[in-house]
Amino acid sequence: MAKKRVRLADIAERLNLSKVSVSKALRDHPDISKETRELVKKTAAEMGYLPNLLARSLSSRRSYTLGVVVPKIAHAFMATVVDAIQETATQRGYGIVLAVSQERADLERQHIERLLAMRVDGLLVSVSQQELISKCTSGCGRWACRSCFFDRAIEGLGFSSVIVDDREGAYRAIEYVIRKGYRKIAHVRALRRCLSAVSGGPATKPPSGMPVSRSGRSGSSKADSMNGMVTMLQAPAAGQRIA
Structure with missing residues (x-):
């Protein structure tokens, strides 16, 4: 049986604090004293609390997540690129969600649509060969986040790209x-x-x-x-x- 997820309300009840105070303490808000912030964080760790990133992204309008779509992963070049993206994103407080299109345009579109539905803050896409040959990415002109092609790009779509000469x-x-x-x-x-x-x-x-x-x-x-x-x-x- 799955363990019950710890909520802000559970931490607040144990410490006799309000949910707002607990939330602020976890975010190091200056309104909360240092002692209280430390107590809340210690209690949250002991109870196994994990923040609700979806709820946080709705309030802040940012998910701190980047979507990365590559045509293949069992490839030395792509593995190196993904590793560099992961390292750079982590340094800046972002996580990544990796998807592999397997050089299929239909799967690539599915991945992109799913990542957009997840409200990622940005997309990094290495276009599949099928998509590159057809020169058409369905709906990409309506991507509601910052996007960049790398290694392979489709010209004329208005997106930034990082490619090899x-x-x-x-x-x-x-x-x-x-x-x-x-x-x-x-x-x-x-x-x-x-x-x-x-x-x-x-x-x-x-x-x-x-x-x-x-x-x-x-x-x-x-x-x-x-x-x-x-x-x-x-x-x-x-x-x-x-x-």
Whole structure:
């Protein structure tokens, strides 16, 4: 049987104080003496009291909670990002609620709607591949909280975003391996936007004037990427170097 939840009224009854005084003491309000605040906090801890965050958020209009939506969690990059978000949020007195879309646009929408219903103070979203390809996030223009895309973003929605400059990063990487003497360089991609990073586009050209051969895409799963890499490695003739 579940244990009965301790209420402010229970603490007030034990200490012969009003609920308002107990509430103020737990919030370190200056109207309450230091001795009384310490007594209330000690009694609350002994009784196993936990504050009602929902009620507090209704009165303060803030939940001190951030919603974080990522496409996958079993991924070194995403795990590092989530860890950094958690650490930074904690330092500023916030908690996070983490949701994983599994690269599905429908699940992503469900997570976002649930987080909004929880009245989170902000949303940090790394968009799923399905959503990025379709370039449409249902109702996101009506998100009633501060929001920011990271790693992947959809342009034209008016939200802030923190993303990697794929073109510049790929360009520098290719220049580096060329300086190391490699000439046949393979790139296994998943998202369409990655191709422009290595093949040149409005902002870039292939390093050193090297020709670019488009031999198809590998797909978006880990297995597809592995198969694509094996195919690339088997392609060069003997004696050729491949990066």
